[in-house]
Amino acid sequence: MxxxxxxxxxxxxxxxxxxxxxxxxxxxxxxxxxxxxxxxxxxxxxxxxxxxxxxxxxxxxxxxxxxxxxxxxxxxxxxxxxxxxxxxxxxxxxxxxxxxxxxxxxxxxxxxxxxxxxxxxxxxxxxxRTNPLYQKLRDLIASGELGEIRRTNWIITDWYRSQSYYDSGGWRATWAGEGGGVLINQDPHQLDLWQWTTGLKPKRLRAFCYFGKYRDIEVEDDVTAFVEYENGATGVFVTTTGEAPGTNRFEICGDRGKIVIEDGRLHFWRLRVPEPEFNRTFKGSFGQPECWKCEIPIAGVESxxxxxxxxxxxxxxxxxxxxxxGEEGINGLMLSNAMLLSTWTDGWVNFPIDEQLFYDHLQRKIGRNDQIAAQ
Structure with a gap:
């Protein structure tokens, strides 16, 4: 062929x-x-x-x-x-x-x-995933330059959408039409990159989703989520479509430093000595590892x-x-589903999530209780 x-x-x-x-x-x-x-x-x-x-x-x-x-x-x-x-x-x-x-x-x-x-x-x-910034981030983490990840934090609030945007189609921002709001419509890329770049596997998650907080819509337009990973690291994800001006800042802290992606640039604060080693050998009252702000070359353009x-x-x-x-699409979607399910059940959600429980809650939101009974 x-x-x-x-x-x-x-x-x-x-x-x-x-x-x-x-x-x-x-x-x-x-x-x-x-x-x-x-x-x-x-x-x-x-x-x-x-x-x-x-x-x-x-x-x-x-x-x-x-x-x-x-x-x-x-x-x-x-x-x-x-x-x-x-x-x-x-x-x-x-x-x-x-x-x-x-x-x-x-x-x-x-x-x-x-x-x-x-x-x-x-x-x-x-x-x-074609963006060289995120490709370089993934490379730095996979190669061990950042060390073991301890914390991730993504604030992605520059998805501003007006009421007229939602009013432009009856299917928009409805459970039956789109199946969700900012998490399913705007954030799939960030939810994918969050796990793709770090390689971290979530253990459990607690989220707070607000539905129609800023706009006259059915679905979530403001979300704050906290996740615990299998390696002991933690993460926070904050998103909304009702904030202006918005922010897009992804910060990842490891035991060898910190990386921040913001305003189309990647900055790497690299510790000269890994934090666990410094803590083990330092005997003073106050102090911290020597830190270098490194300029990381980014090659290529986003295709x-x-x-x-x-x-x-x-x-x-x-x-x-x-x-x-394509098979990796389920990873970011499971994060999205977990955030909604945590809010609907008002509690922690373990991974992998209870897929049938999420489906049942979604059908109730759509108003299809008959489909739940038929399962």
């Missing part, structure tokens, strides 16, 4: 964005062969912009029956991600899916099982969505390792 015949499902804001860089030939080895969207205007746009060599579908059954595809890119509302991915795997297609992986881990686990069974290449659109797409295509054609394996 020298070229991937690609089908795109969903021509909303994200779907059309993917179409644009593909038709501009910014991804090598992929050609749009078909698109599917229920909106006639969106299909008209596709015909005018992609050309006559693309098949247009307004029906998923006919789209999946089309035999001219090798892979699909899913850019639809959250709830449909897992269902469409499973259908694609069963059809023998490779899958690239927009974030989040799904709304609840119970369904995402089924998607991961279908991916493994199919043997096809599965990637998730975690485009911020974003097209970078993830190119990586997925290269993985199919040439066996290139995936930067964002």
């Amino acid at each position: 020298s070229e991937i015949r690609l089908g795109i499902i969903g021509l909303g804001n994200m779907g059309t964005g993917h179409v644009q860089y593909l038709i501009d030939n910014e991804v090598q080895g992929a050609r749009i062969a078909a698109v599917c969207d229920r909106g006639s205007e969106r299909l008209k746009w596709a015909k005018e912009n992609i050309g006559n060599n693309v098949e247009l579908f307004d029906d998923l059954d006919r789209f999946f029956a089309f035999d001219g595809l090798d892979g699909v890119l899913i850019a639809t509302p959250h709830y449909s991600h897992t269902e469409l991915a499973i259908r694609a795997f069963e059809r023998g297609l490779h899958v690239l899916c927009e974030k989040p992986a799904g709304v609840y881990t119970k369904q995402v686990r089924l998607m991961n099982e279908a991916a493994a069974k199919s043997g096809k290449v599965f990637s998730l659109m975690y485009n911020q 974003g969505h097209k970078g993830i797409t190119q990586n997925w295509v290269n993985a199919i054609l040439h066996g290139e390792p995936l930067l964002a394996p």
